[in-house]
Amino acid sequence: xxxxxxxxxxxxxxxxxxxxxxxxxxxxxxxxxxxxxxxxxxxxxxxxxxxxxxxxxxxxxxxxxxxxxxxxxxxxxxxxxxxxxxxxxxxxxxxxxxxxxxxxxxxxxxxxx
Amino acid sequence: xxxxxxxxxxxxxxxxxxxxxxxxxxxxxxxxxxxxxxxxxxxxxxxxxxxxxxxxxxxxxxxxxxxxxxxxxxxxxxxxxxxxxxxxxxxxxxxxxxxxxxxxxxxxxxxxx
Numbered sequence: 001x002x003x004x005x006x007x008x009x010x011x012x013x014x015x016x017x018x019x020x021x022x023x024x025x026x027x028x029x030x031x032x033x034x035x036x037x038x039x040x041x042x043x044x045x046x047x048x049x050x051x052x053x054x055x056x057x058x059x060x061x062x063x064x065x066x067x068x069x070x071x072x073x074x075x076x077x078x079x080x081x082x083x084x085x086x087x088x089x090x091x092x093x094x095x096x097x098x099x100x101x102x103x104x105x106x107x108x109x110x111x112x113x
Numbered sequence: 114x115x116x117x118x119x120x121x122x123x124x125x126x127x128x129x130x131x132x133x134x135x136x137x138x139x140x141x142x143x144x145x146x147x148x149x150x151x152x153x154x155x156x157x158x159x160x161x162x163x164x165x166x167x168x169x170x171x172x173x174x175x176x177x178x179x180x181x182x183x184x185x186x187x188x189x190x191x192x193x194x195x196x197x198x199x200x201x202x203x204x205x206x207x208x209x210x211x212x213x214x215x216x217x218x219x220x221x222x223x224x225x226x
Binding site for chain 2: 042099
C-alpha cells in the first residue's frame with residue numbers, strides 16, 4: 001500500500017534561516033507528489049507539485065522541492081524563512097493506478113524572531 | 114471566485130443523530146473527495162467521487178456515506194455519528210484525477226458527544 005512519511009512532527013527555525021522538511025513515500029511506480037500548507041484555522045493550499053520532468057520544482061512563496069527517486073524522497077526547502085511561514089506542512093502522493101490520495105502526518109513549523 | 118464551500122463550519126451533535134455536511138464546488142470539477150484530519154494522523158481520505166454517480170471508498174469509509182447526484186455537490190452523511198467521528202473534515206475537488214491540484218474547502222469541525 002502507498003504511504004507517506006514525514007519524520008519530523010515539529011520543527012523550529014529562526015526567521016531568515018534555511019528550512020528543509022522531509023518527506024518519504026512508498027509507491028512502486030512514479031508517484032505524483034505534492035506539498036500543501038495549512039495555516040492555523042485554514043484549509044490547505046498547494047505549494048508545489050511534481051509529476052515528471054525536472055526533479056527540482058519551484059512553488060509559491062519561495063518554496064522548492066526535489067524529487068529523488070533513489071531515496072523515495074520529496075523534501076521541501078526554502079532558503080530564508082519568514083515569520084509568515086509558520087504553519088503545518090503536508091506532503092502528499094497521488095497515483096495513476098488508483099484514484100486515491102495519501103497525505104503524510106504533517107510537520108508543524110514554528111518560526112522564532 | 115473559484116471555491117469549494119462546506120456547511121456547516123462548526124457542528125456539535127449527539128451520538129446517533131443523523132447529520133449531513135454539504136460540499137459544493139463551482140469549478141465544474143469532476144473529482145471530489147472527503148478527508149478527515151486528526152492530530153498526529155494527518156488527513157485521511159474517507160470517500161471520493163470520479164464523477165456523477167461514481168463514488169468509491171478511501172482509507173477510512175466506515176460510518177460514512179456519500180452521494181454524487183450532481184457534479185457540483187458531494188455531501189457527506191453520518192447516519193449514526195459516534196464520538197470517534199469527532200474530527201475536522203475537509204472537502205476537496207480537482208479537475209479530473211487526484212493528481213491535479215485539489216482545491217480544499219475551509220473545513221467543518223464536528224464534535225460528537
